[in-house]
Amino acid sequence: MNTIKVALIGNPNCGKTTLFNAYTGAKHKVGNWPGVTVEKREGLLHHDGNHITLVDLPGIYSISPYSLEEKLTQEYILNYDPDVIVNVVDASNLERNLYLTAQLLEMGKPVVLALTMVDVLEARRITLNTDKLSKALGVDVVPVTALRNLGLKNLLHTVIRRSKAKEVQEPPGIPYGELEEAIAQVESLLPVQEGVEERFRRWIAIKLLEGDGSILQKVETPELKALLEKLAASGVHYEEELAIKKYGHVQEIVPQVLEGDEGREILSDRIDRIL
Numbered sequence: 180m181n182t183i184k185v186a187l188i189g190n191p192n193c194g195k196t197t198l199f200n201a202y203t204g205a206k207h208k209v210g211n212w213p214g215v216t217v218e219k220r221e222g223l224l225h226h227d228g229n230h231i232t233l234v235d236l237p238g239i240y241s242i243s244p245y246s247l248e249e250k251l252t253q254e255y256i257l258n259y260d261p262d263v264i265v266n267v268v269d270a271s272n273l274e275r276n277l278y279l280t281a282q283l284l285e286m287g288k289p290v291v292l293a294l295t296m297v298d299v300l301e302a303r304r305i306t307l308n309t310d311k312l313s314k315a316l317g318v319d320v321v322p323v324t325a326l327r328n329l330g331l332k333n334l335l336h337t338v339i340r341r342s343k344a345k346e347v348q349e350p351p352g353i354p355y356g357e358l359e360e361a362i363a364q365v366e367s368l369l370p371v372q373e374g375v376e377e378r379f380r381r382w383i384a385i386k387l388l389e390g391d392g393s394i395l396q397k398v399e400t401p402e403l404k405a406l407l408e409k410l411a412a413s414g415v416h417y418e419e420e421l422a423i424k425k426y427g428h429v430q431e432i433v434p435q436v437l438e439g440d441e442g443r444e445i446l447s448d449r450i451d452r453i454l
């Protein structure tokens with residue numbers, strides 16, 4: 180029997196565990212990641228003849244090598260290779276949450292966006308236009324209210340459909356402007372690996388420019404190392420500049436999808452920790 184591997188990924192307190200529990204009830208295992216004290220929950224669902232393993236990953240704001248949770252998540256995505264990532268997004272903290280979304284999409288894995296806390300937005304008389312968000316990101320967006328059992332079937336169906344879809348998701352991607360040249364240079368020196376798709380190479384190149392040592396270990400060649408050293412000495416702080424572009428991308432999307440009197444005020448909840 181074909182098993183669909185699904186990972187729940189999102190910011191801390193965005194509603195991942197609530198969603199996970201709504202699907203799995205008490206029928207799940209809680210363990211730890213090997214060697215560390217970060218908790219890991221795994222559950223098994225059966226739906227319409229499909230077997231789905233659901234994993235609740237630790238909350239993160241970004242995919243970077245700096246925190247244990249972020250490192251574990253990146254390794255999990257690369258090694259375990261989930262069929263679908265359910266990116267849980269707190270609609271009431273849209274900008275901060277979409278910063279992670281932009282990075283997940285950049286990794287080139289299939290993503291379905293589960294939108295939580297829509298009730299919080301409604302209480303503030305703000306509407307989130309899910310069609311516009313879906314178009315802007317190039318992925319399906321499903322509102323869920325796990326506490327009231329709303330949207331759960333729709334999300335499950337969307338995830339199953341995504342896992343079986345033949346066509347590859349092609350999100351528009353983050354425009355990096357003047358940084359594109361350096362990305363292309365790094366990409367051109369990546370060793371050719373069988374089965375590694377084009378857009379995955381782009382993500383690896385971006386990670387290398389960001390200084391991710393664990394990725395460098397996997398692809399290092401003397402030429403690549405020399406190029407990265409040259410770029411690092413160029414005076415451009417690539418990691419910071421790339422983060423600014425990612426943020427700029429998200430900041431363009433948010434005002435397009437929030438509607439209502441207070442829609443704009445909600446933008447003020449920004450995280451500055453990465454800049």
Ligand code: GDP
Nearest residue numbers: 191192193194195196197238295296297324325
């Ligand atoms: P996690 O850190 O991502 O696992 O988040 P949790 O599932 O622990 O949820 C954080 C808090 O948000 C809890 O108090 C939940 O009861 C609450 N919560 C989860 N989903 C919703 C939602 O859709 N609306 C509202 N208002 N609260 C929610």
Ligand code: K
Nearest residue numbers: 191192193196
């Ligand atoms: K929590």
Ligand code: MG
Nearest residue numbers: 192195196197
């Ligand atoms: Mg949790």
